[in-house]
Amino acid sequence: MGPIGIFDSGYGGLTVFREIARTLPQYDYIYLGDNARVPYGTRSFETVYQYTKECTEELFRLGCRLVILACNTASAKALRTIQQIDLPQYSELRKVLGVIRPTTERIGDFTQSKAVGILATAGTVHSNSYVIECQKFFPDIRVYQQACPMWVPLVENNELNNPGARYFVQKSIDALLQQNPAIDLFVLACTHYPLLQDTIRDLAPPAINILTQGELVAESLKDYLVRHPEVEPLCSKNGTQQFYSTETPDNFNSKAALFFGKPVHAEQLPLPFCAISPDH
Structure with a gap:
């Protein structure tokens, strides 16, 4: 069991996370914002895929078995490749969902x-x-x-x-x-x-x-967990929330409350990540 991972290129995913946590408060969550490399919106498909893959793997390393790409650009440019090419390489069940x-x-x-x-x-x-x-x-x-x-x-x-x-x-x-x-x-x-x-x-x-999108994604996730009994038991339920950023925490914290609706205290995960191997 592990937290549900929420990923975004920066702060915006906090608006989705806010609604997910409101709808499903019983689960544990880890939010990761790749603020050091924002914005994603103007980058190539290849770059967005690489960055998103690295951050998804980092959330896996932190114990997440289910990751939500709370970023439209990552969902548009990276989700399908991660689902079809990368996830089948893992011996343990892992799922990645998007917002589109x-x-x-x-x-x-x-x-x-x-x-x-x-x-x-x-x-x-x-x-x-x-x-x-x-x-x-x-x-x-x-x-x-x-x-x-x-x-x-x-x-x-x-x-x-x-x-x-x-x-x-x-x-x-x-x-x-x-x-x-x-x-x-x-x-x-x-x-x-x-x-x-x-x-x-x-x-x-x-x-x-x-x-x-926030409420729609939250309701969709709630429905997904009901329809996938093989995934739901892998999500731990202690009501905890952790926040990480690839940027310095002070920078992240100063703006995050605007998106999340309350103060946020993040830790830094400096780049480059040490990616895990698929057979873990």
Whole structure:
């Protein structure tokens, strides 16, 4: 038995972790943010895969048997390869899940016009993961994407309420709606973006629904543990939470509370990691 691992390239995954811990408080958790190498959104598929694999292996080394990639870019660029190529090499059961499927399998519940807008990092947009996954569940839904390169820096620098933030949010909303004015659902497909939700709501047309991922991922994980009795007993239940960052703890702690909703006290896991071998 071991904790459930939550991984993100930085802070954004804390918005997902917050909802997971609220929905499933009985489990133990380890959060790992790769802040030393953020951002992932502009990096190549190969680099994101390598970084994500290293961090996933580090969570395995810390005792996790189930890891959630609470990062859209990592889910888009690395999850499939890790699931299909890397995990079968381990002699013991290990599972890695992402945040895109739990989101796309519910999109149809929130749109009437069948026109959906994805607001995401450039890496997630270029992967087309949301388009591909949404079509699997809802072939009749049209998916439009807009990269928002300035949104993550605005959030991480806590510039949420200044005129510059409103300018860049409005610019991305306008660009998305120009693709199809019938869009009636915005999916915030980056775990940083919920912190901009009030601004997005203020600037978007009133009829548009705004979908964040935290609650969807938490409910999906709860359902997954019920449906997979071979995995659930491997997750320890003492209600503990540990936080690690590849950046210095003071740096991480100063910003993490903004995302997690309460103070966070992290330890540093300096790079490079000493990866475990698959036969452990």
